[in-house]
Every structure is written in C-alpha cells, then in structure tokens.
Amino acid sequence: MNSGAQRLRSHIEEIVSLSDEEFEQIFSYFKPVKKRKYQFIVEEGELVNKEFWVVKGCLKSYFYDDQGKEHILQFPMENWWTTDYDAFINRSLAKTSVDCIEDCELLYITYEDKEKLTSESHKMERFWGKKTKAGYVALQNRILSLLRNTAQERYNLLLAQYPQLFQRVPKKFIAAYLGVTRETLSRFQN
C-alpha cells in the first residue's frame, strides 16, 4: 500500500474502523494527483466535480470581492478535505478558487463516486457526516470570531491554532485571511 493510501486509512479510522476489504473498496474510488505551486484544483466560474484530500502540501481557498481584493477562506493542508462545497454539492459554478501554495500531492473522489460510495457504505456516510459536522462547527466559530474579535485577536487565535501556518504561508496571504493590510499584520507581529 502506498503512503497516501496508508495515511487515508488512518485518517478514516480515526472515526470508523475498517477491514482490509472495506478499505480496498473505498480506496478504489480515489485517484492520486500531483499539482505544482500556483496550479489550481478549483477555479471560480467552473463546474466542480471533485473533492480533494490533501496527502502533502498546502493550498488556499479564496475569492475576489467587487473591488478586486482577495479574501482567503481557508488554508487546506495535510489531512484536510477541500473543494468549493457549494458548487460540489449543488452542482453549480464555483464562487471560490483553490490553488497550491506549495507543490501538492492529493487524492480526489468525483461527485458521482462519492454518492455511490456513501450509498453503499454506511461507515463512509458516517465518516463524512462527522467530518462535515466538524467543518460546520469550525465555520460557525469563524463567524463568531469575525463578529466578536478584532483583527489582532483573530491573528493571535490563528497563531495559537496553526503555528506552522506562519512558517509555510507568505505573510500577504495571512493578511488576506485576516482581512487586514500587510502593514497592519506587521504591527501585530511586533
């Protein structure tokens, strides 16, 4: 079994236990893909038919507002699931893009295969159900934080939760995540 497969199995087994046969069936739905820094896996305005799991690397999920300003929603990295979920679930056009900040190794599953796999496998329905719930809570906490905390407080929270982000991600992207300028970010770091 290659390392991506082993890692995916461990990741799924954090929530549901699997026999070798069950994992083989599940893994047969996934395909590997490598992307270089700056390449896209989701593009705004396109149909979205794939959900990705990050084996290795770091990406950003983002959109531009009407003034052309970049807003970053997430920095998916190892063990994260990512796509434009609105477009993926509702078969609509992407409102966000996802591209690579580092060279990336990913696994992906198509919409049709995910539907098929979750229909066949109560365990995978359960696994993704729990993952989606955790994602829902993370988004809700981001909303609470956007409404409650200053940018300085949100910077401190991000640093506490993802210290490695500050080594891996250029400062301009951290600023675009927090919704502040580079200059304001520099003040936080002093």
Added chain:
Amino acid sequence: MNSGAQRLRSHIEEIVSLSDEEFEQIFSYFKPVKKRKYQFIVEEGELVNKEFWVVKGCLKSYFYDDQGKEHILQFPMENWWTTDYDAFINRSLAKTSVDCIEDCELLYITYEDKEKLTSESHKMERFWGKKTKAGYVALQNRILSLLRNTAQERYNLLLAQYPQLFQRVPKKFIAAYLGVTRETLSRFQN
C-alpha cells in the same frame, strides 16, 4: 399521526424515502416540547444534550461579545434544526443561547438517541449528512457575505431570501443579525 409527526416525515422524505415502519422507529426517538416567547431551549455556559426541530414558531440563536453587544447567528423557524452544534457535537459548554421570539412547538432528540438512530439507520445518517452539508454551505456563504458585502447589501440579501422574517422578527433583532444599529437599519429601509 399528529401534525408534527406528519410534517417531520415530509421533511425527512424530501431527502430519503421511508416505509411506515421506518418512520415509526425514527419518530419514537423524538419528543415534543412547547415553549413560550422568551423561553430558552439552549443557554450559554450549559451542557447541550438536545437537538431541536421547529414544528412551529421562530427563535434566535445568539451570543454576547465582551462589550455586552448581542450578535444574532440565525433565526431558526419552521423546518429548521437548531441547537448549539459545537457544544452538542463536542459535549462541551454552549457558547451561544437559543430562545423563542414567538411561542414555539418543537420536537427534540437527545445526543445519545441521535447517535443510536444514525448507527441503526443508514437513511437517517444520510438525511442528517445532507442537512449538515447544506448548513455548511449556508455558513460558508454567510462568511463570504460578511467579508464581501456591506451591511446594506447584507440587508438586501436577507430581505430577498427571507421576506417573512421582516414581519415576524422585531427590528432590533434584524439589526443585531446584520451587526448595525437600529438607526442604520432604519436608513436601509427607506
């Protein structure tokens, strides 16, 4: 079958079809509860063991920031599922409260019963999985909107999506949802 049961069955069958026996088994996990205007169903700082489905009525989910300002996250109404999901899922203390804006009829399921029901029933795992995904997308769109749109634009979007909200919910709560003062809200309405 009472009207709450019929309505819940229709609601679930928008996503998965059920036999009479399957619905009876599912419904046996739910209990009805009536609450008057101003009563709480979730209180900040308390353990949260119930998820509610709104048969009739309108509620608000909210928290206070460090300055004592109320921020409203959602206005759950007919057919919505609501609780403090972070606390419910992670067995932690509620960071938000949910109380009634109108007299309400609700159905609830406890954490243990929901775990049992979703383990027994692939269909209910699937149903809640789809609901959670839709909720995830709604939260993501709220984040996009908080980062992208002015308060005036968010007011217009809310009015377009939930026109009935403006008849049912006092203006001070709409202002607390949008994060503006009553005076600013009045300007939007002219």
